Amino acid sequence: MIPEELLESHQAFRKKYAKGAIIFREGELPNHYFQIIHGEVKMCNFNDDGREFIQGIFSTKQSFGEPPLFLNRLYPANAIAVSDCELFILSKPLFLNLINENASVSMAIIENLAQRLHYKSVMAAEISSQEPEHRLLKLIDYSIRFFKTEKEKEGYRIDLTRQQMADLTGLRVETVIRSIKALEKKNEIKIINRKVYR
Amino acid sequence: MIPEELLESHQAFRKKYAKGAIIFREGELPNHYFQIIHGEVKMCNFNDDGREFIQGIFSTKQSFGEPPLFLNRLYPANAIAVSDCELFILSKPLFLNLINENASVSMAIIENLAQRLHYKSVMAAEISSQEPEHRLLKLIDYSIRFFKTEKEKEGYRIDLTRQQMADLTGLRVETVIRSIKALEKKNEIKIINRKVYR
DNA sequence: TTTACTTTATGATTTGAGTCATAAACCGAT
DNA sequence: ATCGGTTTATGACTCAAATCATAAAGTAAA
The missing domain is CATH 1.10.10.10 (Winged helix-like DNA-binding domain superfamily/Winged helix DNA-binding domain)
Structure with a gap:
């Protein structure tokens, strides 16, 4: 979503996760922006009796976990690697800088959030009725x-x-x-x- | 969400809707940004057998219906006035200008979308399980x-x-x-x- | 190729939310 | 005070998805 060059020129680093690895947990405070280089990541919740609900599955070039970053809120779900994968990771302050400096990045973020909101709207109506x-x-x-x-x-x-x-x-x-x-x-x-x- | 002065200086106009009035319908192409001055608006779907699902209820100072505006997608739900209300309406091109010119507005939009995405995530996990x-x-x-x-x-x-x-x-x-x-x-x-x- | 594990498959049974019917309580307008 | 419409309330019954049990098929690793 954010071009690789931009991420790299803003000191984003790469990190690999093995299949099944937990990238962050529900309830933690977000400190980073994550974007997938390759592999797949799911965001999910586990309810009291262990049942899983998958919020979404993300793959190459997609980012995940930004909403609470903007809201200073805790993560509402876990992020888990569905397959081996590699991510770009950018610290929160650097990420916020990048957005403020760069109108096209902030537009990309807006579109991305709009996209996901659209999916959730459609599925919410489905699931419930x-x-x-x-x-x-x-x-x-x-x-x-x-x-x-x-x-x-x-x-x-x-x-x-x-x-x-x-x-x-x-x-x-x-x-x-x-x-x-x-x-x-x-x-x-x-x-x-x-x-x-x- | 977007300050009144800014909206007015960018040629937004005001419009009143009576309780029950339809502001836009599911399936229509979005052409405007809407922000509530006073009153309440719900976004909802009706399924095949007439049952309603409420996506959200919005009130003073909140905006609604932007996601498909950014995505060039059709509205996934209806917007209906829950009470008598008055809205600011800004045409799509003027709205997009406003965002591009003004970093703080675009940040406000991001936060707003993040907010709603957060609500949807929480409720989706609840509703389904x-x-x-x-x-x-x-x-x-x-x-x-x-x-x-x-x-x-x-x-x-x-x-x-x-x-x-x-x-x-x-x-x-x-x-x-x-x-x-x-x-x-x-x-x-x-x-x-x-x-x-x- | 054997073993261990995951995924798909299928039948029997249970259960709790949906449905249907009916009515009381409340509210606004005439 | 009366009337029509909405909202809340409650009981009886139904039914479809969840649950439980069990197993076959596929897959990956040793």
Whole structure:
């Protein structure tokens, strides 16, 4: 999102995380801007009985975790590496400088936040009021535009496990599996050796 | 959010809406920036069978509906006047100018978006994975900080109808009524002639 | 190729929020 | 004071998703 050159010229450093590593935790005070060089990161919450809710999955060139940085608020969720990954990290004061100096960066930030707010608006309305199949279809369509998909001859391949879909929509795995099958029967999607295509 | 003087010096105009009036509709192309002078506005979706989901309720000095403006996307929800209200309206090109010229305005926009994203993150995790009482309590605590409350000797008075709470959390009115009562029994909240206090 | 683990799959059962019906309490306008 | 509309309230019943149990299929590592 922020061009590499700019980040590097402003003393951002690189850091690698192994799959499963925790980048920051819910409740911590944010001190840095993070942008993905390669790999994938999820932001998620765990509720009292250990169930996970995935706020979003981010990949190359995307940033995450800025909102509380601007609000002097604690992180509302955890950031965890979904795969091995490498990040640019920029300290809060340097990041804020960069924004103030550079109108195009601040516009990029605005667009990025607007983007994520849009996703949340759409999914919030879905999650709260629709049946599982509808919810999943929306997630699938949304994920095609924004994460984890590759275009193949059979259509777009959704690179999410059933469990991830469950955690993104607030459903249980079993419900996702059953709904996915129902959607296949209705010809809304295809399943080719367990992968979902649309 | 954007100072009145600035809005006026940039040719924003004022417009009044009666209670219930539709300011814009889901699916329309955004052309303006809106900021509330007085009154309240809700953004909401209606699903196939007419049920409403409230994305947020906004009041004095708050703006709404910017995200799709930045993304050249259609409105994902309707904006409806909850009470009689008056708004500042600024055309898209003038608004974008204003942001580009003025770093403090663009920072204000960033903070505003971050704020709303934060609310959505918190509520998304709640809505998708918690029991009604937990969900409602979170909404109540959040609404104390951000909308529709007044501090009284009995505590904060939540100025939301049961129906609004239902539409904000994705629950049904009856469930809200029952859960609110259960919360009162557990001494989490007070109910004084039908109003909720916390 | 065997082992250990993850992901997908499927049936049986439970449960709690949704739905439906009905009514009381409240509020504003005439 | 009366009337129409909204908001709150409550009970009975339904049903779909969650839960529980169990296993097959796939995958990665030793």
